[in-house]
Amino acid sequence: MTASTAKAQRFREFKMPDVGEGLTEAEILKWYVQPGDTVTDGQVVCEVETAKAAVELPIPYDGVVHELNFGEGVTVDVGTVIISVDTDPGAGPATAPAPAPEQAPQDAAKDEEEAEPQGRQAVLVGYGAAPSSTKRRARKPQAGVPAQQEPVSAALQAELNGRTAPAPAAPSAPAAPVAPVANGAAAGAVGRPLAKPPVRKLAKDLGIDLATIAPTGPDGIITREDVHAAAAPAAAPAPAEVPGPAPVAEAVAPAGVVDAAARERRVPVKGVRKATAQAMVSSAFTAPHVTEFITVDVTRTMKLVQELKQDPDMAGLRVNPLLLVAKAFLVAIRRHPEVNAAWDEARQEIVYKDYVNLGIAAATPRGLIVPNIKDAGAKTLPQLAGELGDLVATAREGKTSPAAMTGGTVTITNVGVFGVDTGTPILNPGESAILAFGAVKLQPWVHKGKVKARQVTTLALSFDHRLIDGELGSKLLADVAAVLERPKRLITWG
Template sequence: MTTASPQRFREFKMPDVGEGLTEAEILTWHVQPGDEVHDGQMVVEVETAKAAVELPIPYDGTVHELLFEEGATVDVGTPIITIDTAPGAPAEAAGPSEAAESSEPAGAAEAQAGGREPVLVGYGVTAAATRRRPRKTPPGAPAAPAAPAGAATPATPATPAAAAVQREMNGAPPPPETAPGTTAAPRPLAKPPVRKLAKDLGVDLGTVIPSGPDGVITRDDVYAVHEAHTAGARPAPEGAAAPAAEEQPVGVEPQSLAAIRERRVPVKGVRKVTAHAMVTSAFTAPHVTEFITVDVTRTMKLVEELRQDPAMAGLRVNPMLLVAKALLVAIRRNPEINASWDEENQEIVYKDYVNLGIAAATPRGLIVPNIKDADAMTLPELSRALGELVATAKEGRTPPAAMQGGTVTISNVGVFGVDSGTPILNPGESAILAFGAVRLQPWVHKGKVKPRHVTTLALSFDHRLVDGELGSKVLADTAAVLEHPRQRLITWA
């Protein structure tokens, strides 16, 4: 007699990869059903509201089922992949309720007993407040074995209408209509956004010829079919035969050309959190912005000299590095600006460390990772930290911890050719400095008009805890360091 393994099919749930995050979007699956996987292998890349991360599977076995497609947004705690930990075993060796009983990693029972969901090690925890989504069986997958007597089984819909309702609740597509004795056509391959576009335009994906790799339907394919239908629906020239009724696209309302060419993208991930944070900050903290235009010719000369300095070999030296150092020196001279406002306790929290945030534009949106204890770093250490921060952000690999705990931020708008702006505070911070473009301009230097490198700095600060005098001192000191970097870095740093 074969003994059933109590832990054959294991479900891996979406973990909380940050602090208190509730959902994540599946970006890329690195495995497919039938692939062999090992404990610790990265199987999927997901994007949270803070960063894109790869998740390792905690089991050995074979991929049995991917429960969500790429592009799907999944609640934390929801199973996303099923692993067969005993591939090749007879089907009857697995009990019908095995997946439900053994879907948790080792130690999950103890974690649930403490009132929380088990999560991936190193990615934080979250309260057990999510619900489990129904599993979807892929086409061609073997049916689940019959349940033994006394086991709970899902009820079978008694009528076609009830079956349709159940499919709708489970998020499954309606079955295609086929004649008796015929085989249903395979479901067209398309990503969820493309399926939604086809639905909105009234295009039947079964009529679309795919042009994407592996027979995947693209947005352009859908637009091509829709435009062909729309052209067929236009009034015929005078004297021409009217098109037959069946040639008219079904379910398509007349649309303007502009509407057809519009593109709608759901607000989620980094963009969603950034938008919420900026609105909250703008309408919570009273912003004040001050500007100063400064001659940075000596700073630009120092940048060139540092690039030849053996101590900076292999490091990236640019004006942004010296702007960061100048702001840190100004904060050291005026430490009261390095603070935050505690609304709940009605307190100002002064901080004896500077976690310097750097606003970084990435393909997924604006993020603000920060350099921990930047005020304690030497110039080479600060250069190395800046380089690593920017490279990691552009690759989309910034960990959630790097975007928490910032105290003051720099936004380098000059790289886009912008002279200045009124930056919005990063939530929880007291000040943000915008560094504008450095331009060669006519400037009065030693009583004569000469071409000099000039830039504009803009400092926004929270007027609840930073008054005009303090904000002005910080901005003026930052400018003074950039105007005379050698002198100020020696006497002030």
């Protein structure tokens, strides 16, 4: 086993995984470890946010954290190395192997032919080559051109490093003295300046050439502070005070006029909120929406909720009106299974589904997410209550997995918890229907021929008119209302 192979096996690199279905990037929200910390296989090392949810990532290695390649708040492409682990820390100090750069064979041969006698030493991951004692043969002199004996010119060095050589100074201007480079590790003929990937990206974003920066980090590594110092313009000396006329006062905004920009905040649209916005726009302009409304007396349902809370079979479970609305929706879908379908645009087919994955819209600090209960139509009321409680709790903690938000067929959104009577909900992409459950309020209602105060709510059903026509949608909504008005239908219809 060669030394490079041993190092590659010792330093294991963990790449950003695709934690969803075809996701391309994720933002690092929080690191739970730092370089030097001991980690074990399966230990959670960071939390990332994708376009669907926040997810905790476990490390698949035992060892000591060698390096974190990105800081918190950075969006990283799937497949990019985010952390490296030293799996054999007892073997003594060593440097992680640098991945071989992608290079065409002919380019590699040219570099081998033209390179000056220089060597290599172990370098940090992705930092490029640095000198050591390994020798290469000098470039063969061309006819009529003496062999090069002087150090590599700035132009050639810039070409080797992938940069454009700086324009030569005017002959009349004397060359400015060059500041010495710390630890002898930066520019010259030794290769690329040493800097970590985040620092390289920062320099690129700020338009700073790393070769012009004197490093202050250990072993000649350029730090973020070095880049910021190079980007900051030199402070201009304060002009001497000269007696003279008083300066002209700057223009002042008219009284009562406030700078609007100073009272605005801008927040990048990313993660869950970005995905939600894209999905809603896609759904609104792809599926033809129809929304219908019905107002229903749910007094008996509210009484049943109170009774179920005292039922021993429901002990420890979260029992609320949303649970019975969900059960009523599932019963209505069982009576009208044609509503549980999807539109396949590519094949121009309607896909009817014999299972119901019931989505529950949940508001979280990161935005609206819609996890779903798999095969909800086959579950008993206690089972549905248990899964509904777990789903809501997990969503509020920000721990919902991407898998829990895929494959939904219909959705319920509970706008009543905000005191809202009703709305016109937009379909989740790929789903056929969404039911909005409004606030339950005491209202005057005709009951048994008399006006009485009853507990009343309004339901709104939006559906894809390609899949569900007006008659079918109306029957579905009417059946949900009928179950909530007389919940004993949960038994007779269920």
